Each structure stands twice: as structure tokens, then as C-alpha cells.
Amino acid sequence: MTAAPIMYGTERTAAPDVAHARPAGMLHDVRTVAGRALRAVPRDLESIIPPVLIAFFFFIVNIGTLENLTQNNVGGFDYTAFEMATAILLGVTGVSRAQALVIDVQNGYFDRLLLTPVRRSAILIGHMVADVSVSATLCVPILALAFALGIDFRTGLLGVVAFVAIASLWSLAFAGFGYAIALKTGNPAAVNSSFLLFFPFLFLTSSYVPRSQLSGWLDTVAGWNPVTYLLAGMRSLTLSGWHWDDLGRAALALALVFLVSFTLCFAALRSRINRR
Amino acid sequence: MHTMTPRPAPEHHVTERQPEQPAIAARGLTRTFGEVTAVDELDLTIHRGEIYGLLGPNGAGKSTTVKMLCTLLAPTGGEATVAGYSIAGQPQEVRFHIGVALQDVALDPRQTGLELLRLQGQLYGLTDREIEQRLGDLRELVDLGDALERRIATYSGGMQRRLDLAAALVHNPDVLFLDEPTTGLDPISRARVWQEVRRLNHELGMTILLTTQYLEEVDELADRVGIVDAGRLVAEGTPSELKRSIGTDVVVARIDGNADDARHALRDVFGIVAVDGHGQELTMSVDDGASTIGAVAIAFHDASVRVRDLILRTPTLDDVFLEMTGAHIDTQEDPS
Numbered sequence: 200m201t202a203a204p205i206m207y208g209t210e211r212t213a214a215p216d217v218a219h220a221r222p223a224g225m226l227h228d229v230r231t232v233a234g235r236a237l238r239a240v241p242r243d244l245e246s247i248i249p250p251v252l253i254a255f256f257f258f259i260v261n262i263g264t265l266e267n268l269t270q271n272n273v274g275g276f277d278y279t280a281f282e283m284a285t286a287i288l289l290g291v292t293g294v295s296r297a298q299a300l301v302i303d304v305q306n307g308y309f310d311r312l313l314l315t316p317v318r319r320s321a322i323l324i325g326h327m328v329a330d331v332s333v334s335a336t337l338c339v340p341i342l343a344l345a346f347a348l349g350i351d352f353r354t355g356l357l358g359v360v361a362f363v364a365i366a367s368l369w370s371l372a373f374a375g376f377g378y379a380i381a382l383k384t385g386n387p388a389a390v391n392s393s394f395l396l397f398f399p400f401l402f403l404t405s406s407y408v409p410r411s412q413l414s415g416w417l418d419t420v421a422g423w424n425p426v427t428y429l430l431a432g433m434r435s436l437t438l439s440g441w442h443w444d445d446l447g448r449a450a451l452a453l454a455l456v457f458l459v460s461f462t463l464c465f466a467a468l469r470s471r472i473n474r475r
Numbered sequence: 476m477h478t479m480t481p482r483p484a485p486e487h488h489v490t491e492r493q494p495e496q497p498a499i500a501a502r503g504l505t506r507t508f509g510e511v512t513a514v515d516e517l518d519l520t521i522h523r524g525e526i527y528g529l530l531g532p533n534g535a536g537k538s539t540t541v542k543m544l545c546t547l548l549a550p551t552g553g554e555a556t557v558a559g560y561s562i563a564g565q566p567q568e569v570r571f572h573i574g575v576a577l578q579d580v581a582l583d584p585r586q587t588g589l590e591l592l593r594l595q596g597q598l599y600g601l602t603d604r605e606i607e608q609r610l611g612d613l614r615e616l617v618d619l620g621d622a623l624e625r626r627i628a629t630y631s632g633g634m635q636r637r638l639d640l641a642a643a644l645v646h647n648p649d650v651l652f653l654d655e656p657t658t659g660l661d662p663i664s665r666a667r668v669w670q671e672v673r674r675l676n677h678e679l680g681m682t683i684l685l686t687t688q689y690l691e692e693v694d695e696l697a698d699r700v701g702i703v704d705a706g707r708l709v710a711e712g713t714p715s716e717l718k719r720s721i722g723t724d725v726v727v728a729r730i731d732g733n734a735d736d737a738r739h740a741l742r743d744v745f746g747i748v749a750v751d752g753h754g755q756e757l758t759m760s761v762d763d764g765a766s767t768i769g770a771v772a773i774a775f776h777d778a779s780v781r782v783r784d785l786i787l788r789t790p791t792l793d794d795v796f797l798e799m800t801g802a803h804i805d806t807q808e809d810p811s
Contacts, residue, residue, distance in 0.1 A: 218646065218647055221599070228598075242626075243585070299585075306582070307577065307581035310502045310581050313547060314547065314573075316570040
């Protein structure tokens with residue numbers, strides 16, 4: 200059955216000058232998504248306060264436990280400065296909005312985002328920009344504690360900035376795994392399981408004692424762990440100055456983890472938005 | 476299969492309307508999920524400024540059709556254009572021109588209503604001034620008062636649905652998809668949504684594709700109706716055309732006993748155009764109900780068919796659906 204041609208609303212009434220959608224740049228899209236993610240952070244403090252408390256706890260306890268042991272065995276060694284890099288990484292590793300993204304997938308809001316003309320990559324990059332901002336902010340109280348404990352940066356203020364930048368970028372590289380799982384599974388429990396990666400990365404390395412004090416299998420595994428080189432680079436900023444070989448290895452280690460985690464998370468994004 | 480030539484992408488997304496192009500045109504649109512065919516070679520033409528109601532029971536393929544047309548789901552066959560752009564080849568262009576309220580509300584419960592609407596405006600590239608102006612316009616529709624400042628998690632189902640509709644309208648889309656927009660709403664909220672749908676269509680000339688399982692909704696709102704069953708368009712026309720297509724009047728008989736015997740009894744009754752059986756209910760399309768109902772009663776009496784009810788009424792779209800598919804539209808909720 201076919202209806203006869205009929206003139207409908209548009210032809211009947213001209214639309215007055217009203218606001219219509221228009222293209223916005225990539226930067227606008229990223230800023231918009233990041234803004235939303237950042238606005239959610241104060242309402243979701245339970246996701247960022249525990250990591251800071253854990254960082255404080257291990258920082259204090261490890262200094263109390265290992266300071267005498269290490270300083271008595273390694274000449275001129277400042278264990279508090281040494282341990283600060285570990286404390287920072289404990290605080291920022293796993294801090295991401297991946298959990299929020301997976302909730303978006305579950306409650307359909309992710310589909311609403313996909314219905315808008317926002318660039319698909321901006322959805323992910325916007326969340327990641329928010330993550331970097333949060334991680335950098337989380338470094339502040341841990342650094343404050345470190346300064347209160349008398350730590351001095353050999354590389355000065357610029358070194359502090361570089362230290363925070365490395366920590367934040369590491370946080371982002373690690374977050375890529377959480378986003379990959381979030382977008383691939385749409386399952387919050389699965390996203391939580393990404394935390395399991397935290398343990399080999401953060402503990403099978405020179406977290407608590409210098410690499411020279413590791414032995415046997417742990418030393419071998421630490422040699423393959425990118426965090427070992429990250430810690431070495433960060434520690435050089437506090438303990439010895441601008442050592443470009445240490446910083447270069449740290450950058451390479453970061454790049455390697457970025458390559459793996461971002462390949463995974465952008466592949467997961469493509470898979471989710473390919474209008475299966 | 477008829478294929479359509481998509482309009483080339485313009486330099487600017489906000490383009491002049493081309494009245495000769497339909498707002499939505501689909502040819503052989505198909506979507507399968509494994510062995511299941513959800514939408515089966517659907518042909519659809521919706522004119523600009525039209526309110527088109529897609530009517531069908533749960534599982535008929537209405538939502539899948541909407542998800543394909545609004546670029547959330549890729550078709551497995553066929554082609555369609557929305558606002559002149561191909562859903563397969565120019566999905567990003569399509570998104571600039573459409574607003575969508577899906578069957579399940581798609582809201583972020585952690586944001587406030589205002590934050591969500593502002594963000595929606597930003598995602599569509601509106602300026603801050605335009606967003607504030609639209610918020611003013613939409614406040615009346617959502618009718619949430621101070622609740623707009625509250626987190627969405629605290630909203631009732633009806634409030635969330637109204638906010639979801641407002642989010643679909645922030646950027647004044649040319650084509651609005653409403654997938655079962657009044658499901659779960661109380662009668663007052665439902666009436667408000669109907670009123671807004673009419674206003675959007677009349678004042679802004681917005682094309683609206685409305686899916687529903689409520690007969691009253693399409694009767695009330697739609698310029699034209701497409702009836703879908705098992706992924707296929709089984710009938711299309713204005714509500715009055717569709718009703719007229721099955722006769723002037725309908726006589727419904729609810730009987731006890733064998734329906735085949737009852738149907739047999741009507742064999743020689745003059746004026747019956749068609750008889751459909753559904754359990755113990757027979758629906759007769761007749762040309763002149765007033766003169767036929769007596770003959771029907773006598774025929775049943777002569778054949779010793781026990782009749783519980785015998786009703787004469789004008790046809791509804793459910794009768795059309797029954798005529799086309801042999802089943803009633805099974806609404807789970809009374810929309811009135």
C-alpha cells in the first residue's frame with residue numbers, strides 16, 4: 200500500500216533561526232569529554248583516595264622497615280628519596296576513568312555519545328587527558344609528604360616537574376590496559392581484574408631495594424620489567440641529577456608499555472564502535 | 476534490489492534543505508544476527524516534516540530499524556539515507572542532523588540534568604549562548620523544576636525519560652527518532668510528550684520517526700503509519716487509510732466452543748468482507764455493521780454457537796494488524 204504524496208511540516212512552516220549542530224575541532228571534542236570526566240572525579244573520591252592512602256602507608260612503613268638496613272649496607276644511600284618514586288607509582292598506578300567508561304557502556308550512555316558527532320577517538324583521549332590531570336594532582340600530597348621528610352631534588356624544580364610527568368605518563372600507559380578491558384568486555388568486574396597487572400609491574404622490580412641488591416630470578420625478571428627502568432629514571436632526578444641514559448631508558452620503557460596498552464585499547468574502541 | 480545514490484558530503488555540515496529528498500529513505504534494509512533476521516528487506520520513505528509511526532509488537536524489528544537508521548548498528552543488507560546522507564557511507568553527516576531517544580534511556584546517573592544537557596550541546600558544537608538558550612527552551616518540556624540541578628540517579632523513570640527526550644532535542648535535529656518514547660510514562664507525562672512531538676513537528680518542521688506498540692499513540696500523532704511484523708513492513712498508509720482498507724466497521728464475537736464451527740456459521744452472511752480468528756475471538760470486517768450484526772447473531776444462533784459478546788465498532792489499527800498478520804499487537808501496558 201502506498202500513500203499519496205503529501206506536504207508535511209517543513210513545507211507548511213519555515214523553521215525560525217534556531218541553533219543547529221555544527222562541526223567542532225578535535226581539541227573541542229577532547230576538552231568536552233575530559234571536562235565531563237574531571238567533573239565526575241570529586242563525586243567519585245572513593246576511587247582516588249585509597250591509592251593515595253596506600254602510597255602514604257607503604258612510604259612510611261617501608262622507610263621504617265628498610266631505611267637502616269639499606270643505608271647501613273649501601274654507602275651514602277638516601278632511602279627516603281629512593282623510596283619516594285615507588286610511593287608515587289603506588290599512588291598513581293591504576294588511577295583511571297576506565298571504571299566510569301565501563302559504567303557508561305552498561306547504562307547506555309556510551310551509545311548516546313556514539314550518536315553524537317563527537318570523534319570516536321576523542322571519547323577515549325578525553326578520558327585519558329582527565330587521567331593524566333588526576334594522576335599529576337595525586338602526586339602533590341605524596342610529594343608534600345616527601346618534602347616534609349626532608350627530600351631534596353638534585354635536579355631542582357624542573358626535576359620535580361619531570362618526575363611528576365613521568366609518573367603521570369606511566370599512570371596513563373597502565374590505564375590503557377583498563378580501557379582495553381572496559382571497551383572489550385563492558386564488564387566492571389573484568390576492569391577491576393586489570394589491577395592484577397599492578398603486582399608484577401610494581402613488585403617484581405627494584406621497588407624496595409636497589410637493583411644491585413636483587414639476586415637470582417627476581418633480578419632477571421626485574422631486568423625485563425619496564426618499571427625497573429622507570430624507577431631508575433625517576434630516582435636519578437632525586438638522587439643524582441640529570442642522567443640522560445637513565446631518563447632515556449625510562450622513556451623507552453614508557454614507550455614500550457604505551458605501545459602495547461594503547462594498541463590494545465584503541466583496538467577495543469574500534470571493535471566496540473564498528474556498529475557490529 | 477533498488478540501490479540509492481548517496482548525496483556527496485558537503486563542505487559544511489549544516490546544509491540547505493533539499494525538499495525533493497525524503498528525510499528517510501530505505502531500500503531493502505536488512506539486519507541479521509546470526510541465523511535471526513531482525514529486519515528483512517525493509518523499504519521505507521518518510522517525507523520531510525512528516526510524523527511517521529512504526530507500529531508493531533515487541534520483537535518486530537522496530538528498534539533494530541531505528542538503530543540502523545541512526546548509525547548505531549550497521550545494516551547487513553540494503554541501503555538507507557537519513558537527511559540525504561547515506562547511513563553506511565556518511566554516518567558522521569547523518570549524526571549532525573538527527574536526534575535520538577532510544578527505548579532504554581541513555582543517561583549518566585552521576586551527572587545532574589543540567590550538566591547532561593549542557594554537555595550534549597557541547598558535543599554538537601553549540602556555543603555557550605546557544606546552549607543556555609536551548610536549556611531555557613527545554614526546561615518546559617522536561618518539567619523537572621529544581622530537579623534539573625540534582626543528580627540523574629535521583630530521578631524517577633518518567634523524569635529520566637523526559638530528560639532523555641530533551642537531550643535528543645538540544646541541537647534542534649532535522650530528523651528525530653523516538654523509540655517507544657512513552658513506554659513507562661504516566662498518562663500526564665505521556666500527554667506532554669505527545670504535545671511536544673506535535674509542537675516540534677508543526678513549529679520546527681521536524682521529521683519524526685516514532686516507534687511504538689501503542690495504537691493510540693500512532694493514531695494520535697502519526698501522519699502515516701507503517702505496520703511491521705517479523706522485520707517486514709506489512710502495511711503502510713495514513714491511519715484512516717489503513718482502517719478503511721479493512722472495511723467500514725468491525726464486528727467482534729467472543730464465543731464458547733469451536734471457533735471453526737463459528738466461522739463456518741458465518742459463511743453465508745451477506746456483508747462480511749473478512750473473518751479473522753484469534754482464540755475464542757472472531758473479528759469480522761464488514762461494510763455496514765448496523766445491518767450485518769443482526770445477521771451474524773442469527774447465524775450463530777442457527778448454528779448453536781454460544782456467544783458471550785457481540786460488539787460492533789469502527790476499525791482500529793489493531794484490526795489492521797490482525798488482518799495483515801493474523802495476530803493482535805500484544806501491548807504489555809494500557810497506554811490510556
